[in-house]
Amino acid sequence: MTLDKETGELEASGFQTPSSLAGLEQGQLESKEQGPFSQRLTSWWIQKIDTQFSYVQLLACCFITGLLDSSVYITYGTFVSMQTGNTIFVATGTSNQNNRPYGWARSLCSIGCFIVGSFFFSRLNKFLVGLRRGTLFVSFAIQLAFVILSAAIIQGHLLDSSSASLNSSTQGRVTAGDIDWAQLAPIGLLSFQAAGQIVASRTLGVGEVPTVVITSLLCDLMSDPKLGVAINKNPKRNKRFVAFVLTLLGGIVGGWLSKGTGEVQSVLWLVVGIKFVLMGSWLISKPDEQETAGRA
Numbered sequence: 537m538t539l540d541k542e543t544g545e546l547e548a549s550g551f552q553t554p555s556s557l558a559g560l561e562q563g564q565l566e567s568k569e570q571g572p573f574s575q576r577l578t579s580w581w582i583q584k585i586d587t588q589f590s591y592v593q594l595l596a597c598c599f600i601t602g603l604l605d606s607s608v609y610i611t612y613g614t615f616v617s618m619q620t621g622n623t624i625f626v627a628t629g630t631s632n633q634n635n636r637p638y639g640w641a642r643s644l645c646s647i648g649c650f651i652v653g654s655f656f657f658s659r660l661n662k663f664l665v666g667l668r669r670g671t672l673f674v675s676f677a678i679q680l681a682f683v684i685l686s687a688a689i690i691q692g693h694l695l696d697s698s699s700a701s702l703n704s705s706t707q708g709r710v711t712a713g714d715i716d717w718a719q720l721a722p723i724g725l726l727s728f729q730a731a732g733q734i735v736a737s738r739t740l741g742v743g744e745v746p747t748v749v750i751t752s753l754l755c756d757l758m759s760d761p762k763l764g765v766a767i768n769k770n771p772k773r774n775k776r777f778v779a780f781v782l783t784l785l786g787g788i789v790g791g792w793l794s795k796g797t798g799e800v801q802s803v804l805w806l807v808v809g810i811k812f813v814l815m816g817s818w819l820i821s822k823p824d825e826q827e828t829a830g831r832a
Contacts, residue, residue, distance in 0.1 A: 581670040585821040590740045591775050593814050597733040597747040598779045600807050602786020604726055607794045607803040612719055614642040616726040617733075617748040622646050642723055649724040653731030658738075666739035669818055675732050676815040682729035683811055686722035687804035695719055722804075744772045745779045753779060 601617045608616050613636035615621050622643035629640025636642075657675060664671040689695065695718040733747040746753060757763070757776040767774060793803050 580823075582665075582668050584665075584667040584824040585669050585672070585818065586824050587667065587740050587742070588822075590821070591742045591745055593817055594733070594737050594740070594742050594745040594747055595775070595778055595782055596810060596814055597736070598745065598782040599786040600810055601730070601733070601748050602783040602788070603790040603793075603803050603807055604730070604786075606787040606790035607800045608723065608726065610791065610794045611800040612642055612723055613639045614646050614723060616646055616650075616723060617730040618750070619647055619650055619748075620751065641717075642720065645720045645724050646727040649727040650731050653728035654735060656728075657732040657735040661735060661739045666736075667824070669821065669823075672736065672818040672821075673815060675736060676811060676818065679729040679732045680808065680811040680815055682725045683804060683808050686725045687801050687808060689722055689725075690799070690801045690804065695721070742775070744775050747779070750780065750783060 605615045605617050608614065614625060625636075625643035626640045626647065629638075629643070657678075660675060660678075661671060664674065666672070695716050730748055734749070737743065737745055737747050744753075744756065753776050757773060757780070760770065760773050760776075762770045763773060765773075790803050793806070794800060
């Protein structure tokens with residue numbers, strides 16, 4: 537009887553030969569490597585992040601707000617984040633005193649989409665647990681997708697994106713048929729995604745950086761009883777001040793880009809780049825140590 541035949545008979549009878557043991561150990565090793573990895577990946581994806589420095593991403597969102605609102609206002613005569621201004625535009629439109637032809641319709645579209653976006657992102661964060669790494673990633677991925685879609689619509693010349701088109705349309709009497717109603721598409725998309733920013737600030741517990749509101753931010757800043765203390769003594773005041781400056785700076789940059797290019801898509805693609813970085817930043821954010829210790 538040969539050695540191979542004897543080995544086969546032993547394995548068939550239930551004995552563990554060196555070769556069968558080696559195969560069993562290899563299979564167990566592969567199973568262990570695959571199982572724990574998927575578990576670690578899932579655990580990493582759903583783990584809550586440390587919110588200590590999450591205000592940095594929100595401050596970047598303030599800059600985005602300035603970029604979008606300035607460039608969209610120059611091009612389409614409405615805002616996509618500052619809904620107070622849009623409300624006044626709609627109100628003046630009822631008496632036909634809005635100096636932008638049918639500007640109230642654009643503003644009404646922005647308000648409506650912002651409301652829907654707020655409802656959507658708040659429910660998304662509640663359903664997926666807002667402080668989880670994966671939830672924040674998904675939220676900003678959706679925002680990014682909407683900005684990309686808006687930029688693609690305009691870049692593809694599906695509508696007139698030049699700032700001159702709005703100004704020229706104000707000359708003479710304008711009827712509803714003279715308005716390019718396709719402009720409502722990017723306005724609605726950008727307003728919807730803007731809601732995701734303020735919902736994120738609420739979810740992360742950084743109410744001092746609302747990302748889309750300046751009026752209440754300035755009120756809170758100037759009414760702070762510790763307004764004049766040293767820079768390292770009042771972090772909330774510092775965040776509010778930086779948020780205001782970044783929103784203003786974003787508006788300046790957006791205005792100059794719109795003036796230099798005569799179109800809005802250059803600003804949108806810049807926002808796409810910033811949103812992409814913000815989306816990826818949640819993947820490398822520090823996990824919440826208390827939750828990690830609790831699981832251990």
